[in-house]
Amino acid sequence: MIKVLRLGHRAGRDDRISTHVGLTARQWGAEEIIYSGEKDKNMLESVEDVVDRWGGDFEAKYENDWKRFFKDFDGFTVVLSMFGEVLDKGMEIIDNEVEDEDDLLVIIGGEKIPSWLYEEADLNLSVGSQPHSEVGALAVFLHEYNSEMLYRDFKDASIEVVPKAHGKEVKDLE
Amino acid sequence: MIKVLRLGHRAGRDDRISTHVGLTARQWGAEEIIYSGEKDKNMLESVEDVVDRWGGDFEAKYENDWKRFFKDFDGFTVVLSMFGEVLDKGMEIIDNEVEDEDDLLVIIGGEKIPSWLYEEADLNLSVGSQPHSEVGALAVFLHEYNSEMLYRDFKDASIEVVPKAHGKEVKDLE
Numbered sequence: 501m502i503k504v505l506r507l508g509h510r511a512g513r514d515d516r517i518s519t520h521v522g523l524t525a526r527q528w529g530a531e532e533i534i535y536s537g538e539k540d541k542n543m544l545e546s547v548e549d550v551v552d553r554w555g556g557d558f559e560a561k562y563e564n565d566w567k568r569f570f571k572d573f574d575g576f577t578v579v580l581s582m583f584g585e586v587l588d589k590g591m592e593i594i595d596n597e598v599e600d601e602d603d604l605l606v607i608i609g610g611e612k613i614p615s616w617l618y619e620e621a622d623l624n625l626s627v628g629s630q631p632h633s634e635v636g637a638l639a640v641f642l643h644e645y646n647s648e649m650l651y652r653d654f655k656d657a658s659i660e661v662v663p664k665a666h667g668k669e670v671k672d673l674e
Numbered sequence: 675m676i677k678v679l680r681l682g683h684r685a686g687r688d689d690r691i692s693t694h695v696g697l698t699a700r701q702w703g704a705e706e707i708i709y710s711g712e713k714d715k716n717m718l719e720s721v722e723d724v725v726d727r728w729g730g731d732f733e734a735k736y737e738n739d740w741k742r743f744f745k746d747f748d749g750f751t752v753v754l755s756m757f758g759e760v761l762d763k764g765m766e767i768i769d770n771e772v773e774d775e776d777d778l779l780v781i782i783g784g785e786k787i788p789s790w791l792y793e794e795a796d797l798n799l800s801v802g803s804q805p806h807s808e809v810g811a812l813a814v815f816l817h818e819y820n821s822e823m824l825y826r827d828f829k830d831a832s833i834e835v836v837p838k839a840h841g842k843e844v845k846d847l848e
Contacts, residue, residue, distance in 0.1 A: 516691050520807035527806040550805050585839040586825055593839065618842045627813075628824045629835035631724050632701040633694035636813030639801075643814045650802045651760055661803035665759040665767065668792045 501603045502530040502646070503573075504638065505566060508610035509537035515546075520635045521608065522547040526558040528642035529649030530606070533559075536566035537610060555657030570617075575603030577621045580637045581613060584624035591644055593623055606641065608634040675777045676704040676820070677747075678812065679740060682784035683711035689720075694809045695782065696721040700732040702816035703823030704780070707733075710740035711784060729831030744791075749777030753795040754811045755787060756803050764799035765818055771796070780815065782808040 504525040509518045518540070522533045526547075533547070539562050547560040563569050570577065576598045584590065598604060607613075607621065618624045627637040643650070651663075662669040678699040683692045692714070696707045700721075709718070713736050721734040737743050744751065750772045758764065772778060781787075781795065792798045801811040817824070825837075836843040 514690065516688065517694065520691065520809060523804070523806040524810040527802045527804050527810070554804055581842075583835055583838060583842040583844070586837045590839070615842055618838075619840050621840075624839055624841070626835070626837055628701045629837055630697070630701050630728055630828070632697040633809050633813065635694060635807050635809040636698040636701070639807065639810030639813050640817050643817070654804070661757055661800070663758060663760045663800055663803055664792075665764070665798055666793050666795075667798070668755075668757040668789055670757070 503532045503534060503603070503605050504530050505534045505536065505569065505605060505607045506610060507536050507566060507607065507613060509535045509540060509543070511538045511540040511543070514610060515540070515543050517635060518543050519546050521638060522560050523550060524635055524639050524642070526551070526556065527650070528639070528646050529652070530642070531558065532561060534561050534563045534569065536563050553658055555654030570607070573605045575605060577605045577607065578623045578625050579607045579613065579617055579621040580625055580627060580634065580641055581609065581618065582626050582629050582631060583618060584626035587625065587627055587644065590623060590625035594645070597622070606638065608638055610634065677706045677708060677777070677779050678704050679708045679710065679743065679779060679781045680784060681710050681740060681781065681787060683709045683714060683717070685712045685714040685717070688784060689714070689717050691809060692717050693720050695812060696734050697724060698809055698813050698816070700725070700730065701824070702813070702820050703826070704816070705732065706735060708735050708737045708740070708743065710737050727832055729828030744779070744781070747779045749779055751779045751781065751795045752797045752799050753781045753787065753791055754799055754801060754808065754815055755783065755792065756800050756805060757792060758798035758800035761799065761801055761818065764797060767797055768819070780812065782812055784808065
């Protein structure tokens with residue numbers, strides 16, 4: 501089971517980024533996204549609306565006390581940051597240390613990540629050592645970890661895409 | 675040479691996403707990002723600020739008439755959308771049809787992409803057939819296409835990260 505913890509959401513300014521983070525987590529098979537920072541019902545609803553229409557049982561939650569959540573998490577914790585181990589080596593560490601039955605918590609910033617987290621997470625992993633995007637980093641990391649989830653079926657979907665190299669086709673399943 | 679064209683930027687609402695798109699393009703070795711939609715000096719400057727500090731010669735530009743830009747582009751054009759060909763098959767098509775010396779234009783949405791573009795681009799490619807994120811899609815696509823660029827050196831950088839599985843280390847190069 502994969503969970504994603506998104507730190508430091510700011511209502512308004514981060515709406516779109518936080519929504520993208522949630523949908524990216526869902527796309528690659530995470531079960532849950534947990535938002536911290538400012539509570540933002542509208543943003544949670546925009547993620548839930550996608551789940552309603554496109555299926556699956558992904559959940560979006562809010563957690564005020566993310567430090568406690570992190571400390572209580574029983575599994576392997578990865579923080580994605582530009583300061584972490586390079587991607588290939590990081591994925592090797594995960595291959596060696598994480599069993600199939602282990603739970604994985606992937607933490608991404610927003611606000612400045614407190615420096616103790618770079619020490620205390622089981623792995624600080626970078627997707628490039630340059631400033632770029634927590635959405636991009638999450639997508640590439642999950643794709644490396646879980647690429648077989650990318651084109652799976654989502655149960656109870658009311659709509660489905662037919663992939664096409666040219667044009668656009670959507671099937672209504674209801 | 676890779677260029678990224680980002681359609682339909684809205685000043686204010688899309689600031690963060692558009693900045694992330696630009697930095698993601700830079701991270702994986704694109705030479706240029708071209709923004710269309712609303713002209714937004716602040717957003718362009720926030721991308722340029724990163725280039726100043728972290729090096730390289732990536733450029734961020736604004737283009738009002740993106741349709742003309744697209745039609746005049748002399749190279750292979752890929753639109754990233756949830757309606758496109760699945761990733762593996764799409765990358766195979768690119769392997770077969772794009773030579774090393776060919777220029778590549780990667781187009782991502784924002785506003786609704788007009789449907790003629792799904793037909794007229796050389797390839798409509800999906801990174802998953804679910805609603806997720808143009809930032810995530812761009813990152814994964816560029817990583818598949820150009821992963822060797824991820825940890826390259828950026829010339830004239832004033833600052834550099836030392837990758838670490840635990841902790842954080844940044845070198846001041848000036």
